[in-house]
Each structure stands twice: as structure tokens, then as C-alpha cells.
Amino acid sequence: MTLGFAINTAAGILAIASAAAFGTAFFVFTKARYTSIAQISDQIDLVLHNADHLYIGESDEGELSILHSEITKMTLRIREQNDALKKEKEHLADSLADIAHQLRTPLTSVNLILSLLENSPDENDRKAFVRETEKLLVQMDWLLTSLLKLSRLDAGIVVFQSGQTDVNALVCAALRPFLIPMELHDIDLQIDVPKGMIIQGDSGWLSEAIQNILKNCIESAGENGRIEIVCKDNPLFTEIAIHDSGPGFDKEDLPCLFDRFYRGKNPNATGYGIGLSLCRMIITRQGGTITAKNHPQGGANFAIRFPK
Structure with a gap:
């Protein structure tokens, strides 16, 4: 009887000691996990309120290590999005400045011509001023229309109607x-299609693209110039080549020809640097x-090449 009680007492003490040890270990483990989670939470708060803070301390534990990995991916994604938004804002600011500059030049010319028109008694001079004003207004209309098209393309709201185009x-x-205009300037046109x-592709928008190239070529060819359009077809692609008889491009301009608002190194260059970008x-x-x-x-x- 005594032996049984002694055995039961030892078992009870052992059970109590085991439970206490397990409880202590669980408490220490849980506290450590909550401490780690609190640290991660504080670091996330830093990320949210400080764009320059991207480091989240590593964790050796399995579940917290996975959590750390996912949060790190999230912070990197946030940084990428912040950088993209910053660049978009800078691009928008630069674009608005360029647009204002592009519009200011013809507007200044129109104001000057209107002032001259008001003070000019000669009928021929007045007609010449009116024609020049009309020309500037046409340029401004083209500029605004092109800028609107660019903004629609930038915003991704243009849906191209793809179809077979002859x-x-x-x-x-x-x-x-x-x-x-080509006939008035005696520009010779050669077509081989x-x-x-x-x-x-979308025939309407493709026509718009080719017109911008033709506009550039006509201005370059000048009086008594020549423009040649040659189309070729092979198993890999279809090509539309447009060649003018103008002076061509300066070597340093070639890498930037299609950049928005790029007008070339020549200070006397005409145009707005929009057509080729569009x-x-x-x-x-x-x-x-x-x-x-x-x-x-x-x-x-x-x-221009379109793959088969």
C-alpha cells in the first residue's frame, strides 16, 4: 500500500514537473514569437511611413521565415511602385513644361502678327499676315490633336481594332x-506596292502613323524633292519603306529620333518632336x-515592319 502511494506520488510529482516545464517552455516560445511578430510589425510600420526603409530583420523560425519572405517581397514591390509613380510624376511635369513651351512659340507669333495686322494699312500686307496666322493656327491644331492622341495612348484607353489591312x-x-501640298511644292512621288x-492591324491608326512619317519626309525633301514608298513581302515580315531626298539625319540624332519632344541638335530645326514619337x-x-x-x-x- 505504502509502495503504491510512493509510486503514485512520484508519478504525480513527475507529471506536475513535466507540466510546469512544458508550460514554461511554451510561455518562453510564445513570448519569443510575439516579440518577433511585434518587431516585424514595427518594421512594416517603418516601411509604410518611410519610403527609404526597406529592411526587415530575418527570422530563423519556419513560419515567421515564410512571413518574412512574403513581407520582403511586398516591400520591394512597394518600392518599385513608388519609384514608378515618382518617374511618372516627373515625366508628367516635364511633359507639361514641354507642351507649354511648344504652344508658347506659335501663340507668341500669332500675337505679334495680330499686332502688326492692326497697325498695317497695306491690304497686301494684311492678307499675308492673315495667311501666316492661319498657318500658325493649323500648326497649333495639329499639335494639340497629336498631344491628345499621345495622352490617350499613354493612358492605355486606346483599343486598336486589329484586322486584315490592304x-x-x-x-x-x-x-x-x-x-x-506635294504638287504645289513639285515633289516627285514614286510608289511601289x-x-x-x-x-x-488597325488601319485608321496605322494611316495616322504613316502620315506622320510622310509629313516629316515632305518637310525634309523641300521644293522639287522626291519621296519614294517601297513595300516588300517575305516569309518573315512585311515592310513599308519611305525614303526622301532630303539631307538625312545627323549621326548624333539617330538614337533619339523617336524620343518625345526631341527636335535634334540643329537649333534651326522645325517641328515639335511629337510626330515620330506618336x-x-x-x-x-x-x-x-x-x-x-x-x-x-x-x-x-x-x-516599318510587321512580322508574319
Whole structure:
């Protein structure tokens, strides 16, 4: 009887001691986990309120290590998004400054012409001033329209209607607005477009892109110039090449031709640096590519390619 009690007492003491040890270990372990979680929480708070703080201390524990890994990914993603937003704001500010500058030049000219028009008694001079004002207003209208198109493309609200487009019809549609100006400036036009050539894309926007290239080429070719449009088809791609007889590009300008608002190193360069940028956006977002280089025979050469 005594032996049994002694055994039961020892077992009871052992059970109590085991429970106490387990409870102590559980308390210490739980406290350590809560301390680690509190530290991670404090570090997350730093991340949220301090964009420069990205470090979250590592944890050796399994579950907390996984949590640490996921939070680290989140902080890096937040940093990337913050950097992207910062760049977008800077780009927007720069773009607004460029737009204001682009509009200020023709507006200043219009104000000056209107002042001269008011004080000029000569009828011929007044007609010349009116024609020049009309020309500037057309330029401003083109500028604003192009900027609106660029903003729509930047915002991603343009939905291209992809379909089979006949290249010959596309080139003819793009040329239509320029036929009279080319005739007035005695610009020779050569077209070589095989019948039945098809590309995949939005014909309206592609026509817009080609018109911007043609506008650039017509200005470069000048009086009695020449423009050549040659289309080629092979198993890999379809190409639309436009070549003018102008002076071509300066070597240092070639890498930046399609950059927005880039007008070249020449201080006397005309244009706004928008047309070619808009052209590239339209073409690349429909799966095509566009390149520009100096033609071996002189002048500029633009090549638009659409893969099969």
C-alpha cells in the first residue's frame, strides 16, 4: 500500500514537473514569437511611413521565415511602385513644361502678327499676315490633336481594332491629305506596292502613323524633292519603306529620333518632336517595329515592319 502511494506520488510529482516545464517552455516560445511578430510589425510600420526603409530583420523560425519572405517581397514591390509613380510624376511635369513651351512659340507669333495686322494699312500686307496666322493656327491644331492622341495612348484607353489591312489601300489613305501640298511644292512621288499585300492591324491608326512619317519626309525633301514608298513581302515580315531626298539625319540624332519632344541638335530645326514619337507608339503597340537611318543614296529612310 505504502509502495503504491510512493509510486503514485512520484508519478504525480513527475507529471506536475513535466507540466510546469512544458508550460514554461511554451510561455518562453510564445513570448519569443510575439516579440518577433511585434518587431516585424514595427518594421512594416517603418516601411509604410518611410519610403527609404526597406529592411526587415530575418527570422530563423519556419513560419515567421515564410512571413518574412512574403513581407520582403511586398516591400520591394512597394518600392518599385513608388519609384514608378515618382518617374511618372516627373515625366508628367516635364511633359507639361514641354507642351507649354511648344504652344508658347506659335501663340507668341500669332500675337505679334495680330499686332502688326492692326497697325498695317497695306491690304497686301494684311492678307499675308492673315495667311501666316492661319498657318500658325493649323500648326497649333495639329499639335494639340497629336498631344491628345499621345495622352490617350499613354493612358492605355486606346483599343486598336486589329484586322486584315490592304497595304496599297493603307498607303493611298495616308497619302491623300498630302497630294495637293506635294504638287504645289513639285515633289516627285514614286510608289511601289505589290497588289494583295496584307498586314494585321488597325488601319485608321496605322494611316495616322504613316502620315506622320510622310509629313516629316515632305518637310525634309523641300521644293522639287522626291519621296519614294517601297513595300516588300517575305516569309518573315512585311515592310513599308519611305525614303526622301532630303539631307538625312545627323549621326548624333539617330538614337533619339523617336524620343518625345526631341527636335535634334540643329537649333534651326522645325517641328515639335511629337510626330515620330506618336508614330512609334502606334506601330509598336500593334506588334510592329519602326527604324530610321540615312539612305545609301542620301536622304532619310524609314522602315516599318510587321512580322508574319
